[in-house]
Amino acid sequence: MPIEFRPDSNSAFDASSAVRISFPRVLPATLSDGSEVIEYQYTFRHDGERIASLGIFGTEALAVHENGRERIYTLDLGASEILNSIIDFKEEIGNKEDVSAFIRAVAQGLVNVFSNQPSIFESIRYIAVARIDSLNQLGIATPDDSLKLRDGVVLLASLLVPQKQAEAR
Numbered sequence: 001m002p003i004e005f006r007p008d009s010n011s012a013f014d015a016s017s018a019v020r021i022s023f024p025r026v027l028p029a030t031l032s033d034g035s036e037v038i039e040y041q042y043t044f045r046h047d048g049e050r051i052a053s054l055g056i057f058g059t060e061a062l063a064v065h066e067n068g069r070e071r072i073y074t075l076d077l078g079a080s081e082i083l084n085s086i087i088d089f090k091e092e093i094g095n096k097e098d099v100s101a102f103i104r105a106v107a108q109g110l111v112n113v114f115s116n117q118p119s120i121f122e123s124i125r126y127i128a129v130a131r132i133d134s135l136n137q138l139g140i141a142t143p144d145d146s147l148k149l150r151d152g153v154v155l156l157a158s159l160l161v162p163q164k165q166a167e168a169r
Helices: 080-092 099-112 132-137
Strands: 006-008 011-014 019-022 025-030 036-046 049-065 068-076 123-131 153-161
Touching: 011 099, 019 099, 049 080, 068 099, 080 099, 080 132, 099 123, 099 153, 123 132, 132 153
Parallel strands: 068 123
Antiparallel strands: 006 011, 011 019, 019 036, 025 036, 036 049, 049 068, 123 153
């Protein structure tokens, strides 16, 4: 049965496997090249027991357009260690789904945990991406319907949290 992590409070839950992705610990980080990034530390739980953890680096950008502002958080799942961790998690829970579809489902779960985090200042978009060559090196096919972004990057998942309207006083 395909895995589908649906937003559930400040987490994402897949009913078929009873696995929950908890809201991540979010920390500032500095890469070896000196660039500043965000580190997301996720925990996967089954019946309250931790069964996996995943650390992902990401970036933040602000887009300003005629309809307002949008803050964009990008989670980079392109490192082979991250992809291998997701594949190990797939095997641990005994999921029989295609590896590529499973990675996309987990990526959607990773962004879905933020569905209840609106801002009164701007809309917020969360995206999970991977490098096509990283997927190919592990023998993972890039789905034909995937949105390919610049520089050999493919979009795995996306979530838009609309700006919350300020309440009148």
